[in-house]
Amino acid sequence: MCTTCGCSATTSAVDAGPATGQEDHAHAHAHRENDSHWHVHSDGTSHSHAHEHGDEHVHAPAQRVTLEQQILAKNQQLAERNRGWLAGRGVLALNLVSAPGSGKTTLLERTLRDLRGELVIGVVEGDQATQIDAERIRATGCPVIQVNTGTGCHLEADMLARGLQHLDPPSGSVVLVENVGNLVCPALFDLGEQAKVVILSVTEGEDKPLKYPHMFRASDLMLLNKIDLLPHLRFDLQRCIGYARQVNPSMRVLCVSAQTGEGMAGWYDFLRERRAATRRDARVIEGG
Amino acid sequence: MHELSITRSVVALCAERANGARVQRVTLVIGQLSGVMADAVRFCFDICARGTPVEGASLEIIETPGRARCLDCGGEIELPMLAMRCLCGSANLQLLSGDELKVREMEVV
Numbered sequence: 001m002c003t004t005c006g007c008s009a010t011t012s013a014v015d016a017g018p019a020t021g022q023e024d025h026a027h028a029h030a031h032r033e034n035d036s037h038w039h040v041h042s043d044g045t046s047h048s049h050a051h052e053h054g055d056e057h058v059h060a061p062a063q064r065v066t067l068e069q070q071i072l073a074k075n076q077q078l079a080e081r082n083r084g085w086l087a088g089r090g091v092l093a094l095n096l097v098s099a100p101g102s103g104k105t106t107l108l109e110r111t112l113r114d115l116r117g118e119l120v121i122g123v124v125e126g127d128q129a130t131q132i133d134a135e136r137i138r139a140t141g142c143p144v145i146q147v148n149t150g151t152g153c154h155l156e157a158d159m160l161a162r163g164l165q166h167l168d169p170p171s172g173s174v175v176l177v178e179n180v181g182n183l184v185c186p187a188l189f190d191l192g193e194q195a196k197v198v199i200l201s202v203t204e205g206e207d208k209p210l211k212y213p214h215m216f217r218a219s220d221l222m223l224l225n226k227i228d229l230l231p232h233l234r235f236d237l238q239r240c241i242g243y244a245r246q247v248n249p250s251m252r253v254l255c256v257s258a259q260t261g262e263g264m265a266g267w268y269d270f271l272r273e274r275r276a277a278t279r280r281d282a283r284v285i286e287g288g
Numbered sequence: 289m290h291e292l293s294i295t296r297s298v299v300a301l302c303a304e305r306a307n308g309a310r311v312q313r314v315t316l317v318i319g320q321l322s323g324v325m326a327d328a329v330r331f332c333f334d335i336c337a338r339g340t341p342v343e344g345a346s347l348e349i350i351e352t353p354g355r356a357r358c359l360d361c362g363g364e365i366e367l368p369m370l371a372m373r374c375l376c377g378s379a380n381l382q383l384l385s386g387d388e389l390k391v392r393e394m395e396v397v
Contacts, residue, residue, distance in 0.1 A: 060397050061397075062312055062313070062395040062396065062397050063309070063395065063396050063397070064393055064394075064395050065305060065306075065393060065394050065395070065396055066392070066393045067301070067302075067305060067390075067391045067392060067393055067394060068390060068391075068392060068393075069301060069305075069390055069391050070389065070390050071294055071297050071298055071301070071316070071389045071390055071391060072294070072297065072389060073301075074297060074300075074301075075297070152293065153289060153290060154290060154293075156293070184290065184323070185289070185290035185293075187323060188290055188294075188323050188324070189290070209371070210371040213369065213370035213371040214323040214370065217370055243371070245379065246371060246373060246379045247370060247371050247379070249379050249380050
């Protein structure tokens with residue numbers, strides 16, 4: 001028998017000597033039918049013998065490589081690059097996340113129309129497919145870039161980087177990123193935004209913050225949308241807010257209706273406040 | 289299904305660090321509170337590895353439990369999911385572990 005690998009040799013011509021179990025040795029298998037072959041050991045000795053198996057293989061000691069590397073490190077690096085780019089220009093970027101159908105695009109349309117003339121706002125629209133949302137935003141007169149993720153269920157930092165390049169937001173402006181409608185995946189992917197804003201509509205059920213805690217934990221602000229529909233629903237507003245704060249005690253909550261405009265003033269104040277802070281920080285960067 | 293994108297990142301990271309060698313085993317650490325399902329990563333791994341130096345590698349996943357410190361009573365609690373309170377009733381929790389999402393090591397030949 002081969003003393004290195006233990007394969008069953010019956011016609012051994014040259015014994016390889018005592019094996020340490022450590023040496024590399026290659027088997028060249030030119031056979032399958034007659035089961036005889038020869039192989040070379042690292043010390044130069046070679047022998048031929050019969051063999052049970054027919055697949056070519058190399059025994060080499062496996063080398064363990066310690067990585068301890070964050071799986072999302074690459075996305076994180078690109079997100080930090082976006083964050084730096086935005087901060088350098090004094091641009092406020094917010095990542096709007098929600099389930100499909102919460103009214104994100106309607107909320108954006110109203111925001112853009114109401115703040116026209118006061119804030120310069122550009123939009124990056126993320127959807128798996130179509131230009132439908134970008135067309136709706138374009139109709140408000142604001143610059144918009146549509147990013148289609150194809151099979152992807154969320155935006156990633158490199159997609160926002162491309163979106164920002166095309167959008168080219170002026171210094172001191174605001175970029176609102178409408179992420180793909182999905183309460184799970186976008187929570188994990190930092191885009192380089194200053195904050196995530198989660199939108200939950202009252203038609204969805206008040207327990208969503210508990211069911212999708214990652215998203216609600218990752219967001220600074222929750223907009224509870226479609227409150228004009230409350231008289232027609234059995235939705236306990238306070239319970240929903242309680243659930244959101246259970247997941248994220250520092251969460252700010254605003255109740256709004258993008259349809260009627262109710263409560264939207266609070267959201268606009270949030271935008272003004274964050275934009276002012278971003279511009280202050282940019283001046284600090286400029287001042288060195 | 290962000291696990292597909294996560295698993296692609298794992299394969300890309302290992303293939304790059306393998307530097308031409310063949311990867312035969314990959315060990316990941318996935319925390320209970322990371323938002324990533326270990327089973328879904330296992331499901332995607334072989335498909336993502338196909339045609340790369342990671343093809344055929346075995347995948348080992350170490351799943352770490354969630355733990356948190358209560359910022360109100362100072363106690364340490366197990367946190368199997370994010371939407372939980374401390375026994376004292378507080379939701380003001382600081383994560384201690386369970387949100388890990390990393391490649392610990394790999395074996396190359």
